[in-house]
Amino acid sequence: MALTIGIVGLPNVGKSTLFNALTRATVVAENYPFATIEPNVGVVPLPDPRLGTLAEMFDSEKTIPATVSFVDIAGIVKGASEGEGLGNQFLANIREADAICQVTRAFADPDVVHVNGAVNPKDDIETIATELVLADIQTLEKAIPRLEKEVRGKKTEAEVLETAKGAMTVLEQGTLLSLGAAQAGLDPEILATFQLMTTKPFIYVFNVDDAGLTDEAMQAELRELVAPAEAIFLDAKFESELVELEPDEAAEMLAESGQSESGLDQLASVGFRTLGLQTFLTAGPKESRAWTIRQGWTAPQAAGVIHTDFEKGFIKAEVISFDELVEMGSIQEARAKGKMRMEGKDYVMRDGDVVEFRFNV
Numbered sequence: 286m287a288l289t290i291g292i293v294g295l296p297n298v299g300k301s302t303l304f305n306a307l308t309r310a311t312v313v314a315e316n317y318p319f320a321t322i323e324p325n326v327g328v329v330p331l332p333d334p335r336l337g338t339l340a341e342m343f344d345s346e347k348t349i350p351a352t353v354s355f356v357d358i359a360g361i362v363k364g365a366s367e368g369e370g371l372g373n374q375f376l377a378n379i380r381e382a383d384a385i386c387q388v389t390r391a392f393a394d395p396d397v398v399h400v401n402g403a404v405n406p407k408d409d410i411e412t413i414a415t416e417l418v419l420a421d422i423q424t425l426e427k428a429i430p431r432l433e434k435e436v437r438g439k440k441t442e443a444e445v446l447e448t449a450k451g452a453m454t455v456l457e458q459g460t461l462l463s464l465g466a467a468q469a470g471l472d473p474e475i476l477a478t479f480q481l482m483t484t485k486p487f488i489y490v491f492n493v494d495d496a497g498l499t500d501e502a503m504q505a506e507l508r509e510l511v512a513p514a515e516a517i518f519l520d521a522k523f524e525s526e527l528v529e530l531e532p533d534e535a536a537e538m539l540a541e542s543g544q545s546e547s548g549l550d551q552l553a554s555v556g557f558r559t560l561g562l563q564t565f566l567t568a569g570p571k572e573s574r575a576w577t578i579r580q581g582w583t584a585p586q587a588a589g590v591i592h593t594d595f596e597k598g599f600i601k602a603e604v605i606s607f608d609e610l611v612e613m614g615s616i617q618e619a620r621a622k623g624k625m626r627m628e629g630k631d632y633v634m635r636d637g638d639v640v641e642f643r644f645n646v
């Protein structure tokens with residue numbers, strides 16, 4: 286399952302700096318607005334300490350973590366929908382993203398230009414929200430006449446057109462569809478087919494400085510501003526330095542800065558939660574591997590992520606939770622003690638299940 290997160294925000298707020306830290310890439314991150322023009326795409330392994338444990342237990346040749354793709358695009362300014370700045374064309378690069386990560390500047394450094402001359406997270410969030418709403422309105426303005434024609438020609442269900450019009454009404458009130466669609470009674474599955482920006486779940490990253498990392502009052506205020514969406518506070522510049530260090534050095538630096546988990550690890554786990562995802566694990570001498578699935582998926586659906594044949598020919602799954610396996614010490618011991626469960630096609634997967642699928646080909 287290719288999971289993609291699009292990074293948006295005003296110019297010069299630290300989007301590329303965050304992207305570089307995430308992907309350990311070196312794309313241009315410079316102290317001037319619109320340093321990024323072409324989109325950058327990077328694939329990031331999801332840190333998962335369980336994999337190392339499994340690899341040791343199964344003597345695996347390698348570990349393969351689950352991944353997330355990040356797409357870093359140009360900054361958006363007020364009026365982008367009317368062509369201001371670089372316009373909003375490049376939003377097309379994140380139309381297919383599963384979630385949007387909005388980076389908002391909350392660091393002070395007067396040497397870094399703010400396009401509006403002052404650091405004001407609340408205003409900046411509103412500007413970006415407005416531009417994304419306007420971009421969606423533009424998309425629907427093009428789609429609705431086409432859908433009307435298709436409905437007349439009986440090529441499309443009337444409900445699709447009604448959903449598009451309903452979405453338009455929500456957007457015209459200035460509301461993000463992620464917040465307003467359910468209330469307006471819009472079918473989420475139909476809505477998803479329009480690939481609108483504001484239907485996607487949002488994750489807010491506040492790019493702070495040293496002081497901001499420990500300023501709980503400020504964090505509480507910003508958290509409230511974006512609720513029910515999740516807020517993450519990190520110093521993108523510091524994170525980009527952390528990833529250059531050896532793991533133990535990085536852990537020490539992190540502890541010194543008063544954080545228990547790096548901002549990047551937080552972003553990965555919040556992204557997972559926001560998208561309703563979970564991980565299951567497979568292990569053997571060849572590899573120990575993490576796989577991404579949605580919460581609520583059944584065993585055959587999970588098997589299908591490995592190979593479509595596994596889903597079609599699914600017989601049963603031999604399952605044990607990671608924690609229980611660790612307690613047992615080995616899969617042989619778990620089997621001997623009858624701790625391996627045989628689950629059928631209705632079994633709903635749980636995060637951290639270690640699985641071996643049985644299937645017919």
Ligand SMILES: Nc1ncnc2c1ncn2[C@@H]1O[C@H](COP(=O)(O)OP(=O)(O)OP(=O)(O)O)[C@@H](O)[C@H]1O
Nearest residue numbers: 296297298299300301302314315318319320321360
């Ligand atoms: N937490 C921080 N504290 C201080 N400076 C920072 C921080 N994060 C990023 N910067 C600096 O801000 C500047 C802009 O960063 P970056 O190029 O990543 O922004 P951007 O949002 O990608 O901009 P653009 O839209 O122009 O591509 C860089 O000089 C970077 O070093």
Ligand SMILES: [Mg+2]
Nearest residue numbers: 300301320321
């Ligand atoms: Mg950039």
